[in-house]
Amino acid sequence: MSEFIKQAEQAALWRRWRQVAEGTAEAPDPTLLAAWTEHRLDEAAAERVEAWLALHPEALGDVLAARGAIASVEPSAAALARGAALVAERDSKIMPLRRKAPAWRVAAAWGSMAASILAVSLVGFELGGSLYAGVLGGGQAESAFEQTLLDGPAPIFTDLDEEISS
Amino acid sequence: MAEANELAALIAGDKGAWDRFVRRYAGLILSAVRSLVREGTEAEDLLQEVLVRLCKDDFRLLKTYDPARAGLSTWLTIVARSTARDVQRRHRPPQSALEDVPETLLAVTDVHQEPLKLPKDLLSPRQQLVLTLLYERDLDVAEVAKILGVDPQTVRSTHHKAMLKLRGHFATEGR
Numbered sequence: 201m202s203e204f205i206k207q208a209e210q211a212a213l214w215r216r217w218r219q220v221a222e223g224t225a226e227a228p229d230p231t232l233l234a235a236w237t238e239h240r241l242d243e244a245a246a247e248r249v250e251a252w253l254a255l256h257p258e259a260l261g262d263v264l265a266a267r268g269a270i271a272s273v274e275p276s277a278a279a280l281a282r283g284a285a286l287v288a289e290r291d292s293k294i295m296p297l298r299r300k301a302p303a304w305r306v307a308a309a310w311g312s313m314a315a316s317i318l319a320v321s322l323v324g325f326e327l328g329g330s331l332y333a334g335v336l337g338g339g340q341a342e343s344a345f346e347q348t349l350l351d352g353p354a355p356i357f358t359d360l361d362e363e364i365s366s
Numbered sequence: 367m368a369e370a371n372e373l374a375a376l377i378a379g380d381k382g383a384w385d386r387f388v389r390r391y392a393g394l395i396l397s398a399v400r401s402l403v404r405e406g407t408e409a410e411d412l413l414q415e416v417l418v419r420l421c422k423d424d425f426r427l428l429k430t431y432d433p434a435r436a437g438l439s440t441w442l443t444i445v446a447r448s449t450a451r452d453v454q455r456r457h458r459p460p461q462s463a464l465e466d467v468p469e470t471l472l473a474v475t476d477v478h479q480e481p482l483k484l485p486k487d488l489l490s491p492r493q494q495l496v497l498t499l500l501y502e503r504d505l506d507v508a509e510v511a512k513i514l515g516v517d518p519q520t521v522r523s524t525h526h527k528a529m530l531k532l533r534g535h536f537a538t539e540g541r
Contacts (some may be wrong), residue, residue, distance in 0.1 A: 204507045264513070
């Protein structure tokens with residue numbers, strides 16, 4: 201297929217024709233123009249509209265704009281597919297939001313946490329208190345192991361001192 | 367079908383139908399007139415004018431719309447732009463009367479000699495339109511083919527035949 205190139209000589213011929221061309225056709229009403237835009241006229245009616253349009257570039261602009269309106273009202277299959285892909289892409293990027301817990305559940309959670317801390321504190325205090333009472337009140341270790349712990353480290357040089365003094 | 371019922375209700379004077387019509391088509395009308403004006407407020411004024419024209423004289427213009435012949439969006443775009451141009455023409459500053467212009471300004475040398483008329487059927491309407499779309503609107507062959515609902519080869523052939531006729535006519539005239 202040969203490439204169509206507008207030549208300067210052809211454009212000049214058209215301009216010359218355009219300067220002297222006269223319109224004889226009547227101005228079509230908007231319905232007729234709209235029907236021509238949508239290719240709904242028979243050949244004779246279309247010819248009358250075209251004869252008028254050729255000499256009225258402003259009206260030609262109207263039908264070109266109307267064609268744009270058709271295109272925007274009836275999107276192509278490719279545009280619809282692209283739209284669906286964009287929606288899918290957007291959905292995949294959105295993390296589902298967690299539902300906000302009711303107030304009573306939040307209060308119960310904080311309450312149980314406070315109760316746990318209190319219980320641990322009380323048990324720890326009780327255990328610590330028992331051990332301290334055992335150390336102070338008993339005076340004697342109940343087992344050899346405890347005695348060893350309470351006696352502290354044995355003097356390392358005891359035997360050495362004895363040896364020197366002797 | 368639903369659209370036809372809506373229009374029938376609107377023409378019968380249903381206020382709700384008119385409101386729905388405006389909500390649905392105001393954007394379309396606005397975009398149709400926007401390319402004809404520079405500023406946003408002017409486009410909104412033109413939208414108002416178009417709506418007034420549609421409901422004027424008991425919806426006289428809207429009653430001429432025939433859903434069997436064209437889609438409402440197409441029809442509305444054409445009506446909107448044509449109304450916008452009428453309004454712009456009305457608002458143009460008045461021109462000076464010829465008699466008020468000094469004669470010295472009107473004195474020009476006529477160097478352009480063209481025949482008064484072309485043969486009536488020199489170009490067919492389709493040939494004229496193809497040339498106008500190609501040279502005045504500066505569209506390419508594929509765009510012209512799409513507008514006319516024909517294949518690009520037909521556009522090329524129509525253009526070629528039109529050029530032959532013009533060349534022949536102006537060559538004869540030049541002799």
